[in-house]
Amino acid sequence: QLDHGCALHTAVRDGLSSVSTQDVPAERPRAVFHTSESDPAKHTEQHEGRLYNIPLEEVKVVFPHGLPYRFQQQIKTFNEARVMVRRPALEILAYLKGSNFAHPAVRYVIYGERGTGKTMTLCHVVHYCSRQGWLVLHVPDAHLWVKNCKELLQSSYNKDRLDQPLQASVWLRNFKTSNERFLQEIKTQKKYMWGKQESTEEGRPLGEVVDQGLARVRSASDAMGVVLREIKQQSHRGSFRLLVAVDGVNALWGRTTLRREDKSPVSPEELTLVHNLRKMVRNDWSGGAIVTTLSQTGSLFKRSSAYTPLELLGKEGFDALDPFVPIPVANYSPREFESCYGYYLERKWLQHEKAHTEDGKAELQFLSGSNP
Amino acid sequence: RIMPVRWSRYNPSYLEPEVKKESYQKPLEELTEEEREQMELKTVQPIKAAPPTLSSSVFSDPMISKFTNMMMKSGNKVLARSLMSQTLEAIKRKQLEKYHKAPENEKETIECNPYVIFHQALKNCQPIIGLSNITKGGKTYQVPVPLTDNRKRFLAMKWLITECRENKHRRTMMPEKLSQELLLAFNNEGPVIKRKHVLHKMAEANRAYAHFRWW
Numbered sequence: 001q002l003d004h005g006c007a008l009h010t011a012v013r014d015g016l017s018s019v020s021t022q023d024v025p026a027e028r029p030r031a032v033f034h035t036s037e038s039d040p041a042k043h044t045e046q047h048e049g050r051l052y053n054i055p056l057e058e059v060k061v062v063f064p065h066g067l068p069y070r071f072q073q074q075i076k077t078f079n080e081a082r083v084m085v086r087r088p089a090l091e092i093l094a095y096l097k098g099s100n101f102a103h104p105a106v107r108y109v110i111y112g113e114r115g116t117g118k119t120m121t122l123c124h125v126v127h128y129c130s131r132q133g134w135l136v137l138h139v140p141d142a143h144l145w146v147k148n149c150k151e152l153l154q155s156s157y158n159k160d161r162l163d164q165p166l167q168a169s170v171w172l173r174n175f176k177t178s179n180e181r182f183l184q185e186i187k188t189q190k191k192y193m194w195g196k197q198e199s200t201e202e203g204r205p206l207g208e209v210v211d212q213g214l215a216r217v218r219s220a221s222d223a224m225g226v227v228l229r230e231i232k233q234q235s236h237r238g239s240f241r242l243l244v245a246v247d248g249v250n251a252l253w254g255r256t257t258l259r260r261e262d263k264s265p266v267s268p269e270e271l272t273l274v275h276n277l278r279k280m281v282r283n284d285w286s287g288g289a290i291v292t293t294l295s296q297t298g299s300l301f302k303r304s305s306a307y308t309p310l311e312l313l314g315k316e317g318f319d320a321l322d323p324f325v326p327i328p329v330a331n332y333s334p335r336e337f338e339s340c341y342g343y344y345l346e347r348k349w350l351q352h353e354k355a356h357t358e359d360g361k362a363e364l365q366f367l368s369g370s371n372p
Numbered sequence: 373r374i375m376p377v378r379w380s381r382y383n384p385s386y387l388e389p390e391v392k393k394e395s396y397q398k399p400l401e402e403l404t405e406e407e408r409e410q411m412e413l414k415t416v417q418p419i420k421a422a423p424p425t426l427s428s429s430v431f432s433d434p435m436i437s438k439f440t441n442m443m444m445k446s447g448n449k450v451l452a453r454s455l456m457s458q459t460l461e462a463i464k465r466k467q468l469e470k471y472h473k474a475p476e477n478e479k480e481t482i483e484c485n486p487y488v489i490f491h492q493a494l495k496n497c498q499p500i501i502g503l504s505n506i507t508k509g510g511k512t513y514q515v516p517v518p519l520t521d522n523r524k525r526f527l528a529m530k531w532l533i534t535e536c537r538e539n540k541h542r543r544t545m546m547p548e549k550l551s552q553e554l555l556l557a558f559n560n561e562g563p564v565i566k567r568k569h570v571l572h573k574m575a576e577a578n579r580a581y582a583h584f585r586w587w
Contacts, residue, residue, distance in 0.1 A: 077465045079472045348471070351464060351485040354430040363429055 040093065040128035043085050049335045051082040051343055054127065062130045064174040065140045066247070068119050078347050084336065086117065088329045089124040095325070096125070096289055101241060104283045107321060109249070111294045112329035113307050117372045118293045119247055121329060125291050126245050134241040134288070135182045135231065137280070139171070142251035143298030145273050149258055152266075157222050161272045162260070168220035168273060172213045175227070183207035186234060192226055194219045206230060221272045228276050235287040242288030244280050248295035252278055253317030255301055281321065292321075332370040340372075382420055387413070389422040433487065435494065435525075442529050458547035460486040463554060483558075493557035497528035499568050501575045506584050515584045516575035531564050532557070539563065 043052070059067075059081050067075075075081045092108055099106055110118045130136050145167050155161040176183065186206045193199045194216060200209055206227060213223025235242040246252075252274050258266045268274045281290055294312045296304065302312060309326060310318055332340065341361060344350045354360045390396075425437050436456065444452035463486040471482045483489055502519040505512045519527070536549045556562030 073465070077468050077472075079469075348468065348484055349464070352431055352487060353485075357430070360430050363431065367429075 040124060040131060041097075043090060043093065045087075045090060047085045048087060048090065049085065049333070049339045051084045051339065054081045054083060056081065058127075060177075062127055062136075062178060063123060063138075064177045065170075066119075066123050066126060066138050066245075071120065078349075082343065083120060083124055083127075084340070085124075086121065086329075086336065088117075088327050089121045091327060092121070092125050092291065093128055096128070099289060101287050104286050105242075105244075105288050105290050107281070107283055107290045107292065107324035108327055109292050109294060109309055109321065109324045110327045110329055111307060111309050111312075113331075114296055115371050116329045116331055118295070118329050120372070121327075122245055122247055122291060122293050126243070129241075129243040129245075130178070132241075134243045135179055135235075137175070137228070137231070137242065137244045138178065139246045139277065140174075141295070141298060142246055142248045142274075142277065143295065143300075145271065146251045146254075146256040146258065146268060147298075147300060152258060152260070153218065155221070155272050156219070157225075158272075161270050161275065162258075162266060163218075163221040163272050165217045165220045168224045169214055169217050172210050172220060172224060172227075176207075176210050176214075182240060183210060185239075186230060188226075188230055189233065194222070225272060225276045228280055232280060232285045235285055237287070242285075244288070244290045244292075246277065246281065246290075246292045248298050249281065249292035249321075250294050250299050250302075250312040250314075250317060252281070253314050253320065254299070257300055278320070283323075332372060334370075337365055337370050383418075386418050386420045389419050389426070390414070391422065391426055391428045393428055435491065436487075438525075439490075439529055443533055455546050455550075458545075459550045459554070460490070462547050462551035463489055466551065466555065489554060489558050493554045494525065494528050494532075496557050496560055497531060497564050497568055498524040499527060499571050500524075501572065502527070503571065503575055503578070506581075508584055513581045513584060514574065514578050515581045516578055517585055528564075531567055535564050535567075 040052075054062075056075075056079075059075065071081075088110065092110075095106070095108070110121055112118055126136055126138055145164060149164050149167065151164065151166055153163040153165060155163045183206045187203050188200060188206065188209065189202060191199060191202050192209070194212060198212070198216070200212065209223055209226050209230075213220040213227075231242060252268060254268065256266050256268055256271070258271075260266060269278075281292070283290065294307070294309060296302065296307055296312060299312060306312055309321075309324075313321060341350075341364070345356065350356075350364075352360070355364065425441070440449070440452045440456045443455060464484065467482060467484045467486075467489070471479060471484055474482060483492075499519065501516050502523070503514045504517045506515045507513075532550070532553060536546060536553055540549045553562060553564060557564055
């Protein structure tokens, strides 16, 4: 992905894929790349470098909006979704398994160079949590909220802030597909007024709030704020665990490219979506975890070679996110490269005749720089 | 000041660069006398600079590089090369999707390798006979004339590129359109093949003037 001129065969983004084999690594080195563990809970270090399969129905439910574009194309081409098990993801899973949910939520920040697999690691963690039955709050890319927004409305709830109905309604729709059953179980604890006539009583299921937001697009961002507040207040009771997964969290602190009608620039605090998300990411609630990813590709006004948390978040963001667990993600190790290469060969993605030879493999490794 | 356009300014004693890795890996004993002499000559005589299109990678292909050069506009080779790679990727994706959804017995008939498809499509588009304008007695006649290999390849590539540039909807991207055309040409369908057939028919119709040709 780093070299545009040389996209040849390594143009596809790949996830960790484990192919199924219940077997012995020493005997058949070819077929080792796949493993049959389709439950992320059982992934251990033995499975590192192998690819596991996610059935397509699950993909539609769990990831309505989270996967990177390249990976979605790959799923379409190969007709299956295979994600590789890698060390950063295993680390996070181990921490999640051992964490104490009575304490305030722990923050994990995944960072690394461009194209090394941060979003895929996040998706792996999201899949694990949804398998375990957690409530997943997945924000696919916070950069979409601070740039290229066509409609900005003045918020009815708070005069200074600006609303983004389009992005909020899209997010609410995807939230509904991924977390259907929780929306019936969680009840609101306060009465909310949407405008002069409509209101939601206390004790109604959250599904109604979400439907309200989808039906009345003008109040969609307020609906989202309500949903987030309710979930946060109820998570410490312990009836469900909450995972906040945000991709591109450096968009929340920094500058936006949006302007008001009088051409004055908008800072992120003035956007309702960003304000609410910042409240979620502060760790004053307990009963879950916050996993975030830094992203240079969508970030505004930052150097293209910046990838460390301090550079991308800026001082404000770094202070706000302060006690966090940093998790670096690197390019493929030789073993992971081998397994990826084996998978592509098997799926006939590497079509060139010379790609099967040793020379071809060495060349692919060099040209792609072992970058996923 | 004279700019070299079809000839080169090098001294004739300069030799061509040798790119293939295999020729350097053979141990000395296996070479014949002439080859040994050539190697010694290379150590002594000056060698021309290698052009940037010549690469020692296993994945390079002279036809593909010619095609990319023809697609290039105002010297933007980076763009042309990325378009070419996106086209090959698009072809591969379409064929792989068909392959993975097809039942077992049809799997062998589907061709997935984009290079093979590209070469076969070009071969299918090459005309066998061409027309040239010959003026005799004040009138110009279209005379059927045999074409050299280079000319056939050039015509096939030229037709493909002009076809893609003109006959498409405003919003379709070049790689998409090119991949469509290549797949059609691979199956002997599509507008480029039609153009080739039209040329053949014209040549057949003007058979009578074939004796005007003097070469």
